[in-house]
Amino acid sequence: MTGITVWPVGVVVAQVTLFVLGAPFLVGLMRTVRCRLEGRTGPPVRQTWRDLRKLLGKQRTQPEKSSVFFAMAPVVLVATTLVVVAFAPLLSIDTVFSGGSDLFAIVFLLLLGSVSLALAALDTGTAFGGMGSSRLMAIVALAEPALLVAILALAAPVHSSSLPIIVAGSLHHPMWLATPQRILAFGAFVIVILAESGRLPVDNPATHLELTMIHEALMLEYSGPDLAFVVLGESLRLLVLLALLSNLFVPWGIATSLTGLSFVVAVVSLAAKVALLATLVAAGEVMVAKLRLFRVPELLAGAFVLSVLAVLSSLVIA
Amino acid sequence: MRAHGAAAALLALTSGTVLLCAALALWRRAARGIVSALRVQGFALAGTAAVLGVQLHEPLLLVTAGLLVAVKGVAIPLLFGRLVQLDPSSSETDPVVNVPASLVAAVVLTLVAFVATRPIVESVRGVPITLVPFGFATVLIGFFVLVARRKAVSQMVGLLLVDNGIGLVALLLTTGVPLLIELGGTLDVLLVVVVLRVLVTRMHAELGVFDLDSLQELRD
Numbered sequence: 001m002t003g004i005t006v007w008p009v010g011v012v013v014a015q016v017t018l019f020v021l022g023a024p025f026l027v028g029l030m031r032t033v034r035c036r037l038e039g040r041t042g043p044p045v046r047q048t049w050r051d052l053r054k055l056l057g058k059q060r061t062q063p064e065k066s067s068v069f070f071a072m073a074p075v076v077l078v079a080t081t082l083v084v085v086a087f088a089p090l091l092s093i094d095t096v097f098s099g100g101s102d103l104f105a106i107v108f109l110l111l112l113g114s115v116s117l118a119l120a121a122l123d124t125g126t127a128f129g130g131m132g133s134s135r136l137m138a139i140v141a142l143a144e145p146a147l148l149v150a151i152l153a154l155a156a157p158v159h160s161s162s163l164p165i166i167v168a169g170s171l172h173h174p175m176w177l178a179t180p181q182r183i184l185a186f187g188a189f190v191i192v193i194l195a196e197s198g199r200l201p202v203d204n205p206a207t208h209l210e211l212t213m214i215h216e217a218l219m220l221e222y223s224g225p226d227l228a229f230v231v232l233g234e235s236l237r238l239l240v241l242l243a244l245l246s247n248l249f250v251p252w253g254i255a256t257s258l259t260g261l262s263f264v265v266a267v268v269s270l271a272a273k274v275a276l277l278a279t280l281v282a283a284g285e286v287m288v289a290k291l292r293l294f295r296v297p298e299l300l301a302g303a304f305v306l307s308v309l310a311v312l313s314s315l316v317i318a
Numbered sequence: 319m320r321a322h323g324a325a326a327a328l329l330a331l332t333s334g335t336v337l338l339c340a341a342l343a344l345w346r347r348a349a350r351g352i353v354s355a356l357r358v359q360g361f362a363l364a365g366t367a368a369v370l371g372v373q374l375h376e377p378l379l380l381v382t383a384g385l386l387v388a389v390k391g392v393a394i395p396l397l398f399g400r401l402v403q404l405d406p407s408s409s410e411t412d413p414v415v416n417v418p419a420s421l422v423a424a425v426v427l428t429l430v431a432f433v434a435t436r437p438i439v440e441s442v443r444g445v446p447i448t449l450v451p452f453g454f455a456t457v458l459i460g461f462f463v464l465v466a467r468r469k470a471v472s473q474m475v476g477l478l479l480v481d482n483g484i485g486l487v488a489l490l491l492t493t494g495v496p497l498l499i500e501l502g503g504t505l506d507v508l509l510v511v512v513v514l515r516v517l518v519t520r521m522h523a524e525l526g527v528f529d530l531d532s533l534q535e536l537r538d
Contacts, residue, residue, distance in 0.1 A: 179327060182332030300344050301418035308425045309341065312432060313334050316448050 016050040018267065019243075021083045023235040024048035026242070026278055033282035048235065055228035063124045063221055073093065073120030074222065075230030083234045084109050089164045090243050091266040092255035101163045103151045106244070107144070110196070110237060114140055117230070121218040128210060132217025135293070139214065143195045146307050150188040153181045153310035154248060159314045163244075167251045177250070184310035186249050191303035193245060195296070196240040200285040202296055211291060226268045239274065242281075246273040247271040325373040332369060335362035336486050337428070337452040338460040344420050348409040349471045356475050359482055360390030367489055370446065378497045387496040388487075389504045394478065394511050401471060401515060404522060405464040409459035415466040423466075424459050436446050438491075446490040453490060454484030466528055470518045475509065481507050 028045035035042025039301040060071060087101040087109075120135050121129035158169035191271070195202045198215035208216050219230045249253060251268025255262040291299060339359035343352050364386035371379030384509065431454040439448055460479030467473060487502070521533070 152536070175327060178331060180330050183331075184334070184338070194465065298417040298421075301421040302339050305345070305421045305425055306338075306344075309334070309338065311426065312428060312451075313330065316330075316432075318449060 005014070007208070008092075008094050008196055011094065011255075011263075012086045014263070014267075015088075016034070016082055016085050019090070019236060019239055020082075021040075022271070023232065023239040024052060025074060026051055026273070026274065027235045027240045029275060030282040030285075033279050034286055037283060037286045045054040046099065047144050048231070052228045052232060053225075055231075056225050058224035058225060060224050063126075065125070066123050066221075067122040069116070070120045070221070071226075073116040074226045074233060077233035078229050078236065080109045080116075081112040081233055081240060084240055085266070086163045087261060088240070088244060088247075089167055089254065090247060090265065091270060093168055094163045094255075102135075102165070103155065103161045104148070104162055106163070107147055107151070110240070111140065111144065112238065114196070117218050121221070124221040125149070126221060128213075128217045128220050132220075136218060139195055139296060139300070142297055143192045143303070146188050146303040147192045147196075149304065149311055150185040151308060152270050152308035153185040153314045156181075156314040163248075167247055167254060168256075170248070171251050171256070179313075181310040181314035182249060184244075184306045184313065187309035188303045188310065191299060191306070193241045194281070195300060197234070197241055199238075199281060201288050201299060204290050212293065221255050242274045243270060246270065246277060271284045319446055323348065325369060328369045329366060329373075329445060330449060331491065332365040333449045333452045334360045335359070335487055336366070336482060337456050337459075340456045341421070341424050341485070342465075343472075343479060344424050344463060345460060346413070347413075347417065349402045349469065350409075350508060351473050352410075352472055353395055353402060356398070356478055357391060357395040359479070360392075360394065363485055363489075364391060366486060370489060375478055381497060382500050384502055385501065388484065389508050390478075393508060397511055397515050398474070400413065402414075402517060404519070408487055410469055410472055418431030420462065420466050423462055428455040428463060429456055440475050450487055450490050453483050454521040455537060456480075459483075468522065470514075470529070474514050477514075478507065478511070498512070 001205050006266060025045055025048070028043070028048045032042050040279050052064075085108050088100060088106060114136060120131035121133040123129075147215075150160060154166050157173075158165050160166070173316070188228065194200070198205055203214040204212065206214065208220075210217075215234065219227065242286075253273070254265055255266040336359050339362065341356040341357075346352050346355060364383045367379050367383035368385055369381060371377065374458045413420070428451075432451045435451045435454050438450055457480050460476050460481075460483055463476030463479055464473055467476065524531075
């Protein structure tokens with residue numbers, strides 16, 4: 001094996017390991033920021049990892065008459081997200097599968113995890129599960145078009161929806177940072193990411209209020225190791241989405257050459273960017289109240305308008 | 319060449335902001351939010367004039383930009399601000415077309431604008447001309463606000479969206495309307511806003527609401 005073939009495999013292993021280790025810390029960081037801003041001390045940042053360890057040591061339980069969907073959903077959620085982590089150029093532009101790391105493929109892989117969770121929630125047969133999955137599907141059905149159209153706006157200047165090419169394109173053209181289409185697409189991405197990861201204007205991850213909960217309703221029946229997988233999967237998804245957002249719009253720091261130093265720089269810069277984004281999201285959550293469920297389509301329609309305007313302006317300016 | 323590219327990008331940014339503010343005026347329900355969208359749009363329009371003025375070395379365009387800041391960025395939003403304070407409940411609680419549907423309509427109108435201005439864009443070369451669809455879409459969205467919103471404040475904002483859109487198209491097409499005409503047009507709009515404001519204040523005094531739908535019956 002020469003160094004050139006070992007490197008991309010090493011990148012994949014490093015990406016998967018670092019992301020799995022880092023995702024619970026991200027959730028912990030956001031919770032700590034919220035607590036500090038609200039004048040509380042809050043649990044330590046590593047609390048999410050402690051919870052996961054505790055849950056992994058517990059016994060598995062499964063509702064009566066639930067099928068294989070219930071048992072498989074946490075695994076599918078984590079597995080699809082891990083595939084995205086392995087595929088996507090998160091730390092380095094060269095990964096093993098960089099040829100196949102298409103933005104559309106990544107969006108649909110992440111969607112697969114949501115759909116499997118929704119199916120599992122229906123599978124349990126409880127009232128909350130059905131309510132949660134129908135709400136999730138309604139939101140996803142509105143968020144997905146906005147996201148796909150926003151991707152078109154990013155793909156148009158480089159004539160490719162392949163992630164490494166888009167990231168490399170914006171690395172080479174720093175002027176693109178402030179073009180209208182990228183600013184509009186950024187707005188659409190932020191709204192969709194908040195909706196998909198169940199953060200505040202759309203869903204409140206901190207409460208189990210039955211009238212409003214969406215993501216919490218889906219994982220109500222899970223316990224023990226299964227719950228640990230669901231929590232890990234959700235936090236991984238949030239980390240991946242934030243990392244993709246920062247790499248798509250502010251890619252500086254990502255490793256382009258095959259050296260150890262550039263890799264270390266990539267890890268540090270990505271961690272810094274994601275931590276900054278997470279802090280901003282958490283700080284924003286302190287300021288806003290949850291939208292009424294019937295107002296959520298307005299928000300997502302706004303994201304759709306932003307992404308359509310982004311595509312149109314990329315056509316005009318190209 | 320590099321400076322030229324930067325000017326083109328800035329021009330695209332400011333005129334894109336004009337269109338975005340039109341969409342925001344349709345998105346927001348609170349009267350305060352709609353008025354602040356209008357304010358940002360006024361500044362963006364002035365920014366377009368300023369960028370064009372610097373790019374083409376036309377000092378008169380900079381004077382136009384200053385005028386636009388004074389009237390559309392400061393004076394008109396201030397007049398609206400007083401109106402909003404008068405009745406804080408003047409937000410769009412029940413628009414004729416609901417918000418998601420009107421946002422989709424805004425997308426369709428923008429597409430129409432792009433298709434309709436295609437002959438103009440293709441006939442002339444130059445960055446300012448390619449941005450004309452933004453202005454045209456702003457005009458169409460302004461008309462849509464006039465049709466789809468009930469409250470007096472939103473309707474006045476709709477009228478001003480139309481005016482800002484026409485202003486943007488004129489700026490980009492002619493790269494600078496003569497200052498005299500610009501002065502006349504802008505002050506005209508200011509006058510219209512003042513008159514409308516008096517009318518709306520009177521309506522508020524008579525009816526206690528800003529809702530145009532309550533003006534259904536004729537009276538002696």
